[in-house]
Amino acid sequence: MSLLQEFCSVFAVPGFIIPYLHFFVTAEEMQLVIILSKEPSHTEAIAARMGKEAAETAALLAGAYQRCIIDKENNAGTDYYIAGSFYNRLKKFCQFGNYHVLPRRIRKELDAWDFDEYVKRNNYFRQVLAHDPEYENCHNEWILLLAEAEAMIDAASAIRVLPCDCKMLADNCDHSREICLVLDEKRLSDRTGGRELSKEEAKQLIRRLDQEGLMHTGGPANWRESGPQVVCNCCTCCCYPFRAGQKFGTKGRWPKSRYLAVYHAERCVQCGLCVRRCGFEAFIFAEEQGEKVASITNQVAFIRERCWGCGLCANACPAHAIELIPVEQA
Template sequence: MDHRSSRKIPMDRREFMATTAAAGFALMIPKFGPFKDNPESIEKYYSALADALNKLPNAFPRTESGIELVLLRKIFTEEEAWLAGQMTIQAEPVSGIAERVGLTVEETTKRLDKLSNKGAVWGRGGHFRLAPFVVGIYEAQVWSMDHEMAHLMEDYMDEGGAEFMRFQPAIHRVVPAQGSVKTDWILPYDDVKKVIMANKSFRVRDCICRVQQDLLEERKCDLPLKVCLNFTPFERPPSDRDITKEEALKMLDDTEKAGLVHCVTNIEEGFYYVCNCCGCCCGILRGITEFGIEKSVAAANYFSVIDPETCTGCGLCIKRCQMKAIKVDEGIAVVDKEKCIGCGLCVTSCAFEAVRMQLKPEEDIIHPPKNFGIWEQDRLKNRGLI
């Protein structure tokens, strides 16, 4: 079944999609700048960038319509696309990049800094590499996202962009709500509070998924926006997005009370963000709820069990479940283990203590890759790229 074809698209979005398709890439060509007289070269640069992004572990699927080129054109100038399209997964010194692309080191540094501000490259110690579209470039657009970009991203997902979530290992991993799992069962990489306690610098920003759904006027929830948390084990220069460690811990509590699912990078060590997600807005969780991609997120190694003797059938756990994995059968709540992602929200909300988290059998436990480098290698292998 094509899950995309079953989605109800509002009239204003259908009109936008039709207009975009009719206009084609030609209308996105700038009327000024060094490439103004060579539109074919411009399209070539955006296509090269799309291909470069698709060669990264995270993937950036190409579509028949080419909507992804219009999306990239919305984010990057032609000069930026030209340079970013020549970057790869390998971190290179600025001097090496400059020599390869035929620019001075000074000019290359200036352009790389601009690309870094747009989330297109990751830099460290004077070395730069291409950043993935998700998680990376797209999330960096949270401050520039507008109505047009929101539509373009949604259309891209509908036309095949969502397929990046089929590849394994998954990009995101669910960690259970605090206190939902017995202390002697909790796996070290699932203790998100412990991870936060070990870090020093904390910043928060709006959830781009809810921002996008707001702009589409398709948002189905009223859950909080400013819930995306990132942190580092070292101090950073001051930012107006800084919060204290205590505020970060409180955010975990508040998002759990609101019914949001904690998602982190799908690795054991070195993850530095926590997304707090809902099944209606989050692009990754929508992989399951909307696009029919069962493993778009790595489920936690636990599942919910409801005691039929204690359950009153009040239905609160059903309202709290972002994956619609619980239903009431003959007055008792029942969990669909195939849909349960182990977030633990049903456990922490049950006033009757009728729900508990059960550790999966040893043979069903899937440990995430040790670190990001191993994750990238595993994903490239599974995609047949190495």
């Protein structure tokens, strides 16, 4: 078996990316991954296997670790390195690498491949589809109103903003890319990347993203007791949780909706902002789309069954014709 073949097997590289593999790893890093696939090793042992000086090996390991090509674990004060995977390398590369040098056709294939891997690696959908929405350790647990996201920022122990890997991979819209906020210092590592924000800077950012038309998600559900962890700012066309939720029919349960919109047609001034901002087509121009909706008296129509309770419509309505109410009161 050649070096390339063995590396692709160990690193779980999708076949279509092999002609472009040089954008992701060097030949030396490929050799390193193969060595580490056998067993975890420390710097001196790896240097001996590769025939290199310890200092040169340490530099190679540090770079490969930062690029998410290898991982490490500490045992009794010594760092042991292990082989990574293409799945994790892709996340890092699309966030912080020169990802757009790849042809768009290949980037679309990578998005489809990564979305399939994402679904395989997370069991939230299976649990929700089995009517067990009280799952644990799930990201993007709640769809948040803007005020709730701001409250989570106020309670944060640290704030780091990162590019969204979903949006970088999918690239289906013109929305902002630097949209993921990590709010818990325990979730930050020496290779998280991104940039630090003050609480006021973070709130200014999510207000701008809200105006831009991005929804807010975050968790955990008990964040007031345990502390907030993340706030993401999502669209329906790129972000994996919403794409998966729509694909698998987990609307309302994951990401969890806790509010529903109420439309007061008598107040509506027909500006159409709600129609443009709703990613789920809960608000539509009924006449233009030929929808059969009962009791339509205005051009704007609201189809309640499509609402996910994100609040983007209410935030922009100049006539206050839309309000959000808790699901249990709907």
